[in-house]
Amino acid sequence: MCGIAGVYEYGRAVGRVTPETITQMRDTLGHRGPDGAGVHVTVDSRVGFGHRRLAIVDLANGLQPMFGEGGECLVFNGEIYNYPALRRELEARGARFRTDCDTEVILHAYRHYGERCVEHLIGMFAFALWDPRAERLLFARDPVGEKPFYWTVQDGTFLFASETKALLAHPRVVAEVNTSVLESYLANLVVPSPATFYRGISKLPPGTAGTCDAAGVRTWQYRDVTAGRSFLDVSxxxxxxxxxxxxxxxxxxxxxxxxxxxxxxxxxxxxxxxxxxxxxxxxxxxxxxxxxxxxxxxxxxxxxxxxxxxxxxxxxxxxxxxxxxxxxxxxxxxxxxxxxxxxxxxxxxxxxxxxxxxxxxxxxxxxxxxxxxWGYPIYERLMRRQRELQLFQRLPAGMRRLLAGAVPRSRRGRTFEVLASAAAGRQYPMHYPLCMPTSLRSELLIPRQYDPPLVQPALIDGETGLQTVAFDTQHYEFALRxxxxxxxxxxxxxxxxxxxxxxxxxxxxxxxxxxxxxxxxxxxxxxxxxxxxxxxxxxxxxxxxNRRKQGFGAPIAHWLRGPMGDALFDLVSSPAVGRYFRTSALAQMVAEHRAGRANHAWSLWPILNFAVWHRVWVEGVPADELTERMMRRCTVEAR
CATH class of the missing domain: 3.40.50.620 (HUPs)
Known part of the structure; x- marks a missing residue:
């Protein structure tokens, strides 16, 4: 496991990439790789790769960037679990290996299969490979999405990294809020790919590869684990x-x-x-x-x-x-x-x-x-109600909307979301929304143009109602959550x-x-x-x-009634947060939660995360300084 970062100035004949810049980006990822570090910048200064290594396999070798026989240069994060079998296959085709690490198998796979090498890899991975003969950069993320790959284009320069902090260490990249994803974040607890909370920075979706060359950036999906929408006939x-x-x-x-x-x-x-x-x-x-x-x-x-x-x-x-x-x-x-x-x-x-x-x-x-x-209790509860929901969906559209609209605003939580989506003709996936319901999002967010918080996949001909809700749910889980x-x-x-x-x-x-x-x-x-x-x-x-499922969690409701709630109150009262949220409504929610009159923990936690992120990554307040302020207030309150 490692951290990778790099730059390709595809829009310039003479590059300006320096080892110092790559080192600066790379070393923001030191936690990902304490066992080794490497930097490579091409002679023309157009391409630079940086790598931090966590040594897991072939401890003595495997240093990166690693080079192929044709001058290919690779930085790789992850593990290729089928590399012994793939190595034997490639050796039978004439490949000669210098190490026992899985990194080298990617270089040889590229030599033999080209861009389709990603289809031969089984594991968790994100990598970037520079081919000097084709003057092309190949990059990819594993099919399930275990490893991250972030990228951005700035004036003819392609930058990539395992984490956005490495991109932000480059002088051309500025942390600006992507306001269009706020509603989606509040619904899903995260920003769906390919967008991020940073304007201009993208994350590669799972099972996706791409290239960057003189023509720019091109991406494609090489494997989709959510593609099947028909049930197997198996006992x-x-x-x-x-x-x-x-x-x-x-x-x-x-x-x-x-x-x-x-x-x-x-x-x-x-x-x-x-x-x-x-x-x-x-x-x-x-x-x-x-x-x-x-x-x-x-x-x-x-x-x-x-x-x-x-x-x-x-x-x-x-x-x-x-x-x-x-x-x-x-x-x-x-x-x-x-x-x-x-x-x-x-x-x-x-x-x-x-x-x-x-x-x-x-x-x-x-x-x-x-x-x-399907281990979540909500799956079992909602599937028990499928017969009633299917009958509800057969009612005339006007009657469905009327019945859904009759739910009092004070009770418009998850149950209302299910009913409203059924009224619209297609139920939401069973875990959606993970966080804030539609009504609360509309109350808290300052009106602006937002991307849709949920995009559902295309249906196939002849799908049954059960088939649709089952595969929509699985698609939501495996494509986003x-x-x-x-x-x-x-x-x-x-x-x-x-x-x-x-x-x-x-x-x-x-x-x-x-x-x-x-x-x-x-x-x-x-x-x-x-x-x-x-x-x-x-x-x-x-x-x-036979144990009842408990679920892995944290006592955020309790934490937000203590000093962490004080920190949240200070943060949501700031002018910066007021650019995105109605702070009066937020302050009321915080007060109600801290007083024990309501439990708003799951709505307040994402806002706390956003507010701290904004202070640290957008406003530039050092994390240690912000922690010190919160702990100092905690000590004063305790007195």
């Missing part, structure tokens, strides 16, 4: 057997490492499944859990301890207090780069720091299982502590298979993840199998 037992095989293969591939590998363990079904699949090596496996000193209802450490004892792992824990949460708030937003308003970012940072402290730089995590196998929120939160907060996180449930082959399994293989008789439970019934303990 539950056959599906469970296939899922077990694919998951075991995925876990085995993600053990590829020359350093220790651990597991982030909550004690729930997904993380326990990973420990169970490692049962033959459990005594050598370290597990890591996080809990909260002030929120026993969210603290699963007792369950994690039970699982650790059951499998005999080397178990470690960390506890997060409200003061620690406030102390690390600005650091959290600093590492987000753009707001990722999921409260899980906070505990993720602490548990990944613990893994690093214990000498385990690679961890497996359970991200993706709930989305792929997973790659741009859940996977970016674990990328940012594992890499913030120089830890590589791997997610076995999101192997592309497993995703494309389970994505098309019928709904009744995922939900049935009040149970979620039916096929996954059957696939792992012989290795996951019954206690875990």
């Amino acid at each position: 539950l037992s056959d599906a469970a057997a296939r899922v077990r095989t694919l998951l075991e293969q995925s876990v085995q591939a993600r053990l590829m490492s020359d350093v220790p590998v651990g597991v982030l363990l909550s004690g729930g079904f997904d993380s326990t499944s990973l420990v169970a699949l490692l049962r033959d090596r459990a005594e050598r496996t370290s597990t890591f859990s996080v809990g909260f000193a002030d929120a026993p209802e969210l603290d699963e450490r007792h369950e994690a301890r039970w699982v650790a004892r059951h499998f005999g792992t080397d178990h470690h824990e960390v506890t997060v207090s409200p003061r620690q949460a406030l102390e690390t708030l600005t650091a959290m937003v600093h590492h987000q780069d753009e707001p990722l308003a999921d409260p899980v970012c906070m505990p993720l940072g602490f548990v990944c720091a613990l893994a690093r402290q214990r000498g385990v730089p690679v961890v497996l995590a359970g991200e993706g299982a709930d989305e792929l196998f 997973l790659p741009e929120l859940l996977l970016m939160r674990i990328d940012r907060f594992s890499m913030a502590h120089s830890v590589e996180a791997r997610v076995p449930f999101l192997d592309p082959e497993l995703v494309e298979y389970a994505y098309r399994l019928p709904v009744h293989h995922k939900l049935g008789r009040g149970r979620t993840k039916v096929v996954l439970r059957q696939a792992l019934a012989d290795i996951v303990p019954e206690r875990v199998m």
